[in-house]
Amino acid sequence: MTADSTSTLTEILVGGISRGAMYALVALGYTMVYGVLGMINFAHGEIFMIGMFACVYAIGAFSVAWGDHIMLNLTLGIMVAMIFSAAYGYANERIAYRRLRKAHVLAPLTSAIGISTFLQYFIFLTVSKDTVNFPRYYSDYLTNHHINLGSAEVTYLQLTILGLTLVIMTGLFYLINFTRLGIALRATAQDQLMASLVGIPVNRIIAFTFILGSALAAIAGVMFSMYNNVLVFDAGYRVGLKAFTAAILGGIGNIPGAVLGAMILGLTEALTTLNFGSQWDDPATFAVLMLVLMLRPRGLLGERVADKV
Amino acid sequence: MILTGVALVGCQKASDQAAAPAPTTIKIGLAGAQTGSDGQIGLSMLNGSQIAIDEWNAKGGVLGKKIETVVLDDEASAQKAVTVAQSLIDSGVVAVIGHFNSSCSIAASQHYNDAKIIEISPGSTNPTYTDQGFPYTFRVCGRDDQQGATIATFLHDQLKLNKIAILDDKTTYGEGLANVVKKSFEEKGGTVVMFQGIGKDDRDFRANIAVVKGSGAEAFVWGGMYGQGGPLCVQLRQAGLNIPFVSDDGCQDQAFIDTVGGNAENVYVSFGKDFSTLPAAQPFIKKYKDTYQRDVGSYSAYGYDAANVLLTAIDKAQSTDADKVAAVLKSQPFDTILGKIEFDSKGDLKEAGYVIWTVKDGKLQVLPSTP
Numbered sequence: 086m087t088a089d090s091t092s093t094l095t096e097i098l099v100g101g102i103s104r105g106a107m108y109a110l111v112a113l114g115y116t117m118v119y120g121v122l123g124m125i126n127f128a129h130g131e132i133f134m135i136g137m138f139a140c141v142y143a144i145g146a147f148s149v150a151w152g153d154h155i156m157l158n159l160t161l162g163i164m165v166a167m168i169f170s171a172a173y174g175y176a177n178e179r180i181a182y183r184r185l186r187k188a189h190v191l192a193p194l195t196s197a198i199g200i201s202t203f204l205q206y207f208i209f210l211t212v213s214k215d216t217v218n219f220p221r222y223y224s225d226y227l228t229n230h231h232i233n234l235g236s237a238e239v240t241y242l243q244l245t246i247l248g249l250t251l252v253i254m255t256g257l258f259y260l261i262n263f264t265r266l267g268i269a270l271r272a273t274a275q276d277q278l279m280a281s282l283v284g285i286p287v288n289r290i291i292a293f294t295f296i297l298g299s300a301l302a303a304i305a306g307v308m309f310s311m312y313n314n315v316l317v318f319d320a321g322y323r324v325g326l327k328a329f330t331a332a333i334l335g336g337i338g339n340i341p342g343a344v345l346g347a348m349i350l351g352l353t354e355a356l357t358t359l360n361f362g363s364q365w366d367d368p369a370t371f372a373v374l375m376l377v378l379m380l381r382p383r384g385l386l387g388e389r390v391a392d393k394v
Numbered sequence: 395m396i397l398t399g400v401a402l403v404g405c406q407k408a409s410d411q412a413a414a415p416a417p418t419t420i421k422i423g424l425a426g427a428q429t430g431s432d433g434q435i436g437l438s439m440l441n442g443s444q445i446a447i448d449e450w451n452a453k454g455g456v457l458g459k460k461i462e463t464v465v466l467d468d469e470a471s472a473q474k475a476v477t478v479a480q481s482l483i484d485s486g487v488v489a490v491i492g493h494f495n496s497s498c499s500i501a502a503s504q505h506y507n508d509a510k511i512i513e514i515s516p517g518s519t520n521p522t523y524t525d526q527g528f529p530y531t532f533r534v535c536g537r538d539d540q541q542g543a544t545i546a547t548f549l550h551d552q553l554k555l556n557k558i559a560i561l562d563d564k565t566t567y568g569e570g571l572a573n574v575v576k577k578s579f580e581e582k583g584g585t586v587v588m589f590q591g592i593g594k595d596d597r598d599f600r601a602n603i604a605v606v607k608g609s610g611a612e613a614f615v616w617g618g619m620y621g622q623g624g625p626l627c628v629q630l631r632q633a634g635l636n637i638p639f640v641s642d643d644g645c646q647d648q649a650f651i652d653t654v655g656g657n658a659e660n661v662y663v664s665f666g667k668d669f670s671t672l673p674a675a676q677p678f679i680k681k682y683k684d685t686y687q688r689d690v691g692s693y694s695a696y697g698y699d700a701a702n703v704l705l706t707a708i709d710k711a712q713s714t715d716a717d718k719v720a721a722v723l724k725s726q727p728f729d730t731i732l733g734k735i736e737f738d739s740k741g742d743l744k745e746a747g748y749v750i751w752t753v754k755d756g757k758l759q760v761l762p763s764t765p
Contacts, residue, residue: 093608100600214429216621218653221628228632238634313597314625315653317431323595358601364564364591 095237097355103243105351106250107312110305111328112335112343113257114298120338121274121294122186127197128177129302130325131204132170134318136303137310138212139169144220159223166303173204174299178292186277201325209318216317224311246308253301254344261340270294274338327370334374336387345385349373419462420455420714422447422704423482425492425502426517427470431594431621435647436494438691439516440465443491445681446701456705457712468493472501472566479505487511488714491700494693496520496538497566503531510716512723514704516696519643520570524740530716532723532737534700534730535643535693536666536746538567542574544748545640545664549613550582552750553638559588559611561602561626563618571642572617587611592622599626603633613637619644624653627661636660646692646751646758656756663751666732668760669695675731692758699730 111133118126143165147158181200185193227242261267272280273290281287309324310316327350335346350370357369377385424443427436447461455461464485468475475498482490483505489512493499499518506513507528514532515523521537549555558579562572569591576586587609590602606614614630614637616623623645630639638660641650646665654661669675670690678698682690704719706728711718727736736744751758 090608093604096604096607097601100598100604103600104598209429214433215649216431216624216653218624221655240632314628315597315621317595317597317621319430319595320597323593355601355604358590359605362588362590363561363593363596363602366596367593 092236093359095235097359098352099234099237099239099243101352101355102348103246103312103351104354105331105348106246107305107309107347108324108328108331108350109250109344109347110253110308111302111324112331112347113253113340114302115329115332116335116337116340116343117257117294117298119332120340121270121291122182122193123274124182124190124193125197125329126177126182126295126298127194127325127329128181128200128204129174129298130321130323130328131201131208132174132177132299132321133302133306133309133324134316134321135173135204135208136166136170136299136306137316137320138208138217139303140166140307141217141219141310141316142212144223148220153222155223155226162223163304163307166307167300170299170303170306171296174295174302175292178295183288183291201322205318205322213318216315219310219314219316221314224314227311242308242312246312249304249308250344253304254340258340266290266293330370330374334377334384336381336384339384339386342384342386349385419460420457420708421462421464421485421487422701423485423487423490423492423511424463424465425468425475425478425482425490425498426494427498428465428467430469432470432495432619434649435517435620435644435691435693436470438647439494439693439697440492441682441686442678442690442694442697442699443516443701444697445678445685446698446705450701450705456709457714461705468495468498468502470495470498472497475499475502476505478502483509483511489514489704489708489716489719491516491697491704493518495565495567496523496570499523499533500526500566503528506530512704512716512719514700516700517643517693518567520567522566522570524742527740530720532720532741534696534703534735534743536748537742538571538642539574540746541642541664541748542571543578544750545575545615545642546578546582546584548662548664548750549615549638549640550579550584553613555612555638556584557587557609557611558584558613558615559606559609560586560590560615560617561588561599562591562616563594563622564591565594565618567644568618568642570617572615575615575617594618594622597622597625599629600633603630603635606630607633607635611637614639616641616645618642620647620650620653624650627654627658631658638662640664643692648689648691648757651753651756651758654753656753658753661753662761663758664748665692665751665758666696667747667749668751669732672731672733674733678731695731699732699735702730703728703735 114129140162144158144162181196182193231238231240269285277287331347331350332343335342353373354366357365424440466478468478479502494517496518499515500523507530512530519538521539560572562568623641627639640662643665645663707719707722711722724737727734750761752761
């Protein structure tokens with residue numbers, strides 16, 4: 086292999102992992118809700134999109150209020166995004182899903198698809214019908230600095246995205262498996278009635294799951310819009326679909342599985358672009374999904390801890 | 395000249411008919427993307443047409459009747475465009491100005507033709523649109539085979555490049571244009587080292603850029619719209635690749651500059667000639683700004699011209715019958731703010747006049763060295 090093609094391959098892998106990491110942050114929300122409730126929250130992609138808009142508009146407001154302090158405004162912007170997304174996520178659960186918890190499995194699923202469409206059009210009609218640029222002044226530092234990996238470059242932003250994903254995954258894994266809250270989560274996942282009988286506040290635990298998942302989606306949204314330079318009202322649909330696929334691929338309900346599935350998806354897309362062209366990204370991705378499901382119907386890591394958080 | 399003449403006739407007619415018991419209107423459909431990622435450029439086109447129609451109405455309308463517009467949004471989706479076409483036909487329009495996206499104009503054209511309704515697109519450049527051989531299909535912009543050849547010539551003959559990479563958005567328009575650029579460039583002896591498509595809602599181009607980096611391409615051609623072209627160009631530069639970035643009329647919009655930045659270097663866009671300096675266009679440019687509180691979009695003048703040409707033809711034919719109007723359109727030249735235009739038998743412009751533009755001082759401007 087020549088030096089040139091090695092560096093291309095490295096760059097492809099870096100790009101694929103970065104994309105996978107963003108899918109992973111969204112996929113974690115899907116998988117957590119499924120783990121606890123056994124339901125697919127299709128509106129999760131829109132929560133991710135709302136996070137992007139909240140952050141960019143908050144940054145705009147802050148820079149008007151007290152000037153362009155990059156670190157301060159960006160940190161506050163991300164926090165506003167998390168609060169907004171968490172509020173929307175909580176409201177979704179409270180309004181659209183809670184009453185349907187004991188209904189047929191198709192009822193909350195349909196409700197989720199409805200909420201997804203509603204939120205997309207809501208943002209479209211009230212916030213922006215067009216693409217909005219992420220303020221480059223705030224992303225330039227992260228996108229223009231890089232470390233060298235062989236002859237390929239890894240930007241600070243890509244490192245940040247990957248780092249955040251790993252930290253959050255580890256944190257969630259710890260939370261679920263080694264804390265009292267985690268025990269409550271797992272108990273709720275196993276049997277809501279029994280959990281409530283032993284004094285676990287099931288409603289609050291479920292609401293917490295939505296709030297946490299939505300706040301993570303907001304972080305993913307901010308990273309995603311920084312990375313892609315623009316944000317648009319329908320961005321959540323596609324990423325949501327990919328993240329959902331990733332969660333299924335890794336074994337839905339399984340935290341490390343969601344990250345593994347997302348990485349495989351990101352890398353599959355990048356390697357497909359390298360070898361066959363990006364027009365084959367989607368066919369290749371879903372071919373991989375079907376192949377994995379044929380061999381392991383519960384996903385890659387699904388079997389061992391299926392139907393748990 | 396024609397405008398004034400027509401206006402006088404129009405006034406007379408209007409006053410003659412003022413006493414008529416049932417005042418009727420002539421309905422014209424304005425169709426195009428108003429929302430979504432192509433919304434900005436599509437809306438500026440529709441606004442242009444609206445100004446022309448308002449001017450005609452201020453002078454009394456056409457054939458002695460006021461013109462009523464039916465404005466519908468096709469959301470840049472071919473499927474939606476068919477629904478829009480059906481609603482326009484049902485509402486009784488005599489002609490349609492639109493659509494903007496090639497895929498939409500093509501999908502809708504069959505329906506307009508079946509209903510015997512004239513369709514004039516101000517912005518659909520895909521060759522298929524007029525190549526279908528429909529008698530009532532027209533456009534006041536160029537064709538992508540002309541546009542693609544202009545891009546290929548610019549890259550090969552002016553920039554003296556031999557290896558280019560091409561990416562398109564897999565739409566009728568983007569992919570169609572990319573194919574023409576590839577063919578024209580290869581005919582000139584150049585090599586296309588990457589030729590790929592990407593989904594219309596993808597905005598992460600890192601993998602494509604890595605492939606381009608490794609391929610030794612000397613220029614990057616984007617066949618698609620500004621919603622993706624903007625971030626693509628930015629990501630290309632962030633990856634340290636400063637090769638020429640060449641795109642098409644889909645990136646001829648201020649929104650593209652807003653994304654890439656006013657000082658972007660080595661960025662080129664193919665488009666028709668610059669109307670902002672033409673004396674004939676000045677009243678329109680001013681009126682547009684006064685009406686909509688923003689600068690004209692790239693396709694505003696085309697929307698304005700399409701409406702004026704259509705109404706002039708209706709007036710000359712003294713009828714809204716599609717056969718008569720089409721005959722007038724194909725038989726004589728029309729004065730527009732972009733200069734004199736003439737249609738050929740297919741409904742295309744006889745002269746398209748594509749030139750290369752570049753980013754300078756926060757604006758797209760014609761590259762001085764292009765003819």
